[in-house]
Amino acid sequence: MNIILAPMEGVVDALMRDMLTRIGGYDLCITEFIRVVDQQLPARVFTRLCPELLTGGKTFAGTPVRVQLLGQEPNWLAENAVRAVELGSAGVDLNFGCPAKTVNKSRGGAVLLKETEQLYRIVKAVRDAVPQQFPVSAKIRLGYDDTSLTLDNAAAIAAAGANMLTVHARTKTDGYRPPAYWPWIAKIKQHVSIPLVANGEIWNATDAALCRQQSECTDIMLGRGALALPNLARTISHGDAVMPWPRVLELLMQYSEFEICGDKSQYYSNRIKQWFSYLKLQYPQAAELFVQLRLLRKSSDILHTLQQARHSAPA
Structure with a gap:
């Protein structure tokens, strides 16, 4: 398989x-x-x-x-x-x-x-x-x-x-x-x-x-x-449980740090929003967070919003 x-x-x-x-x-x-x-x-x-x-x-x-x-x-x-x-x-x-x-x-x-x-x-x-x-x-x-x-x-x-x-x-x-x-x-x-x-x-x-x-x-x-x-x-x-939302937020932060520092940093805003268009199909929390992110253009603003979401997410 x-x-x-x-x-x-x-x-x-x-x-x-x-x-x-x-x-x-x-x-x-x-x-x-x-x-x-x-x-x-x-x-x-x-x-x-x-x-x-x-x-x-x-x-x-x-x-x-x-x-x-x-x-x-x-x-x-x-x-x-x-x-x-x-x-x-x-x-x-x-x-x-x-x-x-x-x-x-x-x-x-x-x-x-x-x-x-x-x-x-x-x-x-x-x-x-x-x-x-x-x-x-x-x-x-x-x-x-x-x-x-x-x-x-x-x-x-x-x-x-x-x-x-x-x-x-x-x-x-x-x-x-x-x-x-x-x-x-x-x-x-x-x-x-x-x-x-x-x-x-x-x-x-x-x-x-x-x-x-x-x-x-x-x-x-x-x-x-x-x-x-x-x-x-x-x-x-492996029959693993669905990844919990706080872990997804950690993954989004890791992705953001690599993307912003990489040679495609100018595409970061579109890339992260595109990923959210899929995540919100699985996670209601992603749909809620996307409402805040969709109008943001600056990488720093998006990153700040993700950081706030991660800090407020239950452990």
């Missing part, structure tokens, strides 16, 4: 991966995607999004990190996949699920789910180029507009040599609206022999158990749920 931390652009960056894997319960992290167009990218592009490459391809807690690539040109994706593993990535993941309009307009992400043959060509080129000891995985949705190509797409990716396939159990058109259609993953499992990972709408340990039952997958990927409940992985893997 493996639990994988999902890639979420602009949200699950190296700092968030570090914090969540220190809490524990994760077996693998996938990075935010690196966009590949028509060139081999320099090492600094990889290390900017995946600084773990500079420390053996693992987070501080020892969790392996796999670089994700997004693009549509097989040969350039293959060349950059080789570069990723040479730099220390624990394999390569290919993004065929991103629903963003700007990405889809440039023929990347979920729009490729309309092109089964292209999926095959991309995965095969990458698998042929990357040394066999490094896994090549892919992430898809059930389709773009509908599920008419779901089974064909999964079969093509498997036939091309992928070692693992993560399925976000919704179409691009579904977006992130519940529910996630986990039984579809069980259908896919009947048609492919490679390991499948179930993803979508897992917010607590009960959801995880139901997802595993309906998808017939033991491996799962956590995304938004991991941000709403910072110890979600451990509640699933």
Whole structure:
């Protein structure tokens, strides 16, 4: 049973991966995607999004990190996949699920789910180029507009040599609206022999158990749920109790101190508010505190408000 931390652009960056894997319960992290167009990218592009490459391809807690690539040109994706593993990535993941309009307009992400043959060509080129000891995985949705190509797409990716396939159990058109259609993953499992990972709408340990039952997958990927409940992985893997709110406040303070001192300090205000948009789904206290934070712009004001909340929270 493996639990994988999902890639979420602009949200699950190296700092968030570090914090969540220190809490524990994760077996693998996938990075935010690196966009590949028509060139081999320099090492600094990889290390900017995946600084773990500079420390053996693992987070501080020892969790392996796999670089994700997004693009549509097989040969350039293959060349950059080789570069990723040479730099220390624990394999390569290919993004065929991103629903963003700007990405889809440039023929990347979920729009490729309309092109089964292209999926095959991309995965095969990458698998042929990357040394066999490094896994090549892919992430898809059930389709773009509908599920008419779901089974064909999964079969093509498997036939091309992928070692693992993560399925976000919704179409691009579904977006992130519940529910996630986990039984579809069980259908896919009947048609492919490679390991499948179930993803979508897992917010607590009960959801995880139901997802595993309906998808017939033991491996799962956590995304938004991991941000709403910072110890979600451990509640699933170890039966831990939900992290108490005072501990969450401590985590927010640690995050703030690292973010403000880091090279992305100008984004701190937006980042912390974005995290609160998930936390308030799990913690009523987060919803109350967000009312105070949402109008603040200065990092110092936000930090002061968090400090006050931590001091007034029950032990």
